[in-house]
Amino acid sequence: MSDREHLKNAGLKSTLPRLKVLNLFEHSKERHLSAEDVYRQLLTSGDDVGLATVYRVLTQFEQAGLLIRHHFESGKAVFELNSGSHHDHIVCMQCGHVEEFFDPGIEARQKKAAADRGFTVHDHSLYIYADCNRPQCPNRDGKN
Amino acid sequence: MSDREHLKNAGLKSTLPRLKVLNLFEHSKERHLSAEDVYRQLLTSGDDVGLATVYRVLTQFEQAGLLIRHHFESGKAVFELNSGSHHDHIVCMQCGHVEEFFDPGIEARQKKAAADRGFTVHDHSLYIYADCNRPQCPNRDGKN
DNA sequence: CGTGCAATGAGAATAGTTGTCATTTCCTTG
DNA sequence: CAAGGAAATGACAACTATTCTCATTGCACG
Numbered sequence: 496m497s498d499r500e501h502l503k504n505a506g507l508k509s510t511l512p513r514l515k516v517l518n519l520f521e522h523s524k525e526r527h528l529s530a531e532d533v534y535r536q537l538l539t540s541g542d543d544v545g546l547a548t549v550y551r552v553l554t555q556f557e558q559a560g561l562l563i564r565h566h567f568e569s570g571k572a573v574f575e576l577n578s579g580s581h582h583d584h585i586v587c588m589q590c591g592h593v594e595e596f597f598d599p600g601i602e603a604r605q606k607k608a609a610a611d612r613g614f615t616v617h618d619h620s621l622y623i624y625a626d627c628n629r630p631q632c633p634n635r636d637g638k639n
Numbered sequence: 640m641s642d643r644e645h646l647k648n649a650g651l652k653s654t655l656p657r658l659k660v661l662n663l664f665e666h667s668k669e670r671h672l673s674a675e676d677v678y679r680q681l682l683t684s685g686d687d688v689g690l691a692t693v694y695r696v697l698t699q700f701e702q703a704g705l706l707i708r709h710h711f712e713s714g715k716a717v718f719e720l721n722s723g724s725h726h727d728h729i730v731c732m733q734c735g736h737v738e739e740f741f742d743p744g745i746e747a748r749q750k751k752a753a754a755d756r757g758f759t760v761h762d763h764s765l766y767i768y769a770d771c772n773r774p775q776c777p778n779r780d781g782k783n
Numbered sequence: 784c785g786t787g788c789a790a791t792g793a794g795a796a797t798a799g800t801t802g803t804c805a806t807t808t809c810c811t812t813g
Numbered sequence: 814c815a816a817g818g819a820a821a822t823g824a825c826a827a828c829t830a831t832t833c834t835c836a837t838t839g840c841a842c843g
Contacts, residue, residue, distance in 0.1 A: 508840065510790060530831080545792040550831060552790095570714050570799085571830060585758055596752045601745050605767055608740045614729055614769035621765045623749055625758035652809065654821060674800080689823040694800060696821095714830085715799065 505559035512544045516552045520562065520576045527565070527573045527593050567622060583620075587627035594627075649703035656688045660696045664706065664720045671709065671717045671737050711766060727764075731771035738771075 498517050502509045515537055520528065523536065534549045553574055556562040562574045567586055581602075582595040601621070609616045626632070642661050643653045651657060659681055664672065667680065678693045697718055700706040706718045711730055725746075726739040745765070753760045770776070 508789070510840070512791070531829095543792095547793075547832075548791055554832095566710055566712065566714055568710065570710060570716070572714070583752075585753055585756065587758070588761055594756055594758075596756070598748050598752055601748050601752075604742050604745050605765070608727075608742055608745075609729055609767050609769050612729065612738055612740070613772050614731070614738075614767070615772060616767055616769045617732060618769075619765070619767040621749070621763070623753050623758070623760055623763040625753050625760045625762075628757050628759060652820070654809070656822070675798095687823090691801080691824080692822055698801095 501561070505556075505561055507555060507559055512548050513552050513555075515542045515544060516549065516556070517561070520574070527575045529571055529573045531571075532573075565620065565622075568624060583622070585623040585625055585627075587632060588624050589626055590632045592627045592629070592632065645705070649700075649705055651699060651703055656692050657696050657699075659686045659688060660693065660700070661705070664718070671719050673715055673717045675715075676717075709764070709766075712768060727766070729767040729769055729771075731776060732768050733770055734776045736771045736773070736776065 496504070498514050498521075499509045501517065502513055507513060516533060519533060519536055525532070528536075530546070530549050530553055533553070534544070534546050537544045537549070553562060553564075557564050557574065560577055563577050565573050565575070565584065567573060567584075568588075580597070582597040583601070585594045585596065587593070605619055606616060640648070642658050642665075645661065646653045646657055660677060663677060663680055669676070672680075674690070674693050674697055677697070678688070678690050681688045681693070697706060697708075701708050701718065704721055707721050709717050709719070709728065711717060711728075712732075724741070726741040727745070729738045729740065731737070749763055749765075750760060
């Protein structure tokens with residue numbers, strides 16, 4: 496399916512800024528991007544899109560289910576393409592590197608914990624903050 | 640142990656603003672408070688403390704291990720007294736009501752997921768977003 | 784290809800939080 | 814108990830992330 500159709504299916508008019516943002520998420524090396532990241536990368540590649548538009552488009556994409564919004568520790572939102580398969584995140588506190596994982600046992604226990612208390616679950620977020628210990632991880636702070 | 644000693648033990652000079660903030664957390668009906676909440680409640684009870692001081696004190700308390708900082712969905716930080724016993728949170732999306740739970744199975748599986756990938760865990764956060772379904776939950780949004 | 788409504792861009796506005804700096808408070812010592 | 818110096822405070826400016834406003838532009842549809 497083309498990006499144009501993708502947007503149509505999501506109930507969104509197919510406009511230039513939206514195509515650029517979607518394309519960026521599909522081809523960027525980084526899987527998790529903040530609004531600022533998106534804005535800068537588009538600027539760099541010569542595709543001028545206003546920052547306000549980036550924010551609007553990201554929110555629309557989230558509502559349409561194309562993107563997932565995360566709030567890592569920084570208090571600043573990052574987005575990733577919605578692959579359809581839910582997963583949780585391990586974030587390196589030194590370099591910001593993110594790895595994903597999925598544990599059906601954890602999912603099941605969460606559901607149960609909520610159900611036991613009478614809650615109807617809409618969503619959940621699990622972030623593990625850690626050191627990635629990879630050789631290429633610079634032990635500098637303040638990158639994010 | 641008195642609040643003064645509490646602060647001393649934490650390596651913090653015992654000042655009026657810090658005592659007021661600590662006291663508020665110990666006696667407030669709400670367990671989870673934002674900086675703004677703390678500021679307003681102190682104003683209301685006639686204890687004038689500057690907003691900047693509230694922020695500073697909260698951060699110091701967090702570093703001293705007296706408080707725990709959470710980032711719920713809103714992107715705005717809330718704090719709770721550190722009871723020493725770790726737990727996770729279920730947050731009602733309708734009324735902001737928070738319930739706590741602890742599941743050793745979830746904890747263990749998280750540790751394993753990280754260890755399997757070579758990470759050294761520092762911390763983690765698990766929030767379940769749900770409807771609390773309590774009779775007293777007003778189904779209005781926009782409270783938070 | 785024009786027309787209308789939705790989308791965009793620029794910049795102002797807002798929310799939450801941190802930084803600056805002159806003034807005040809707390810603890811120690813005399 | 815008073816004085817002094819370091820640390821803490823308060824008022825406000827500054828900053829970051831995000832949303833709002835509104836005049837202009839661009840898409841889809843006939």
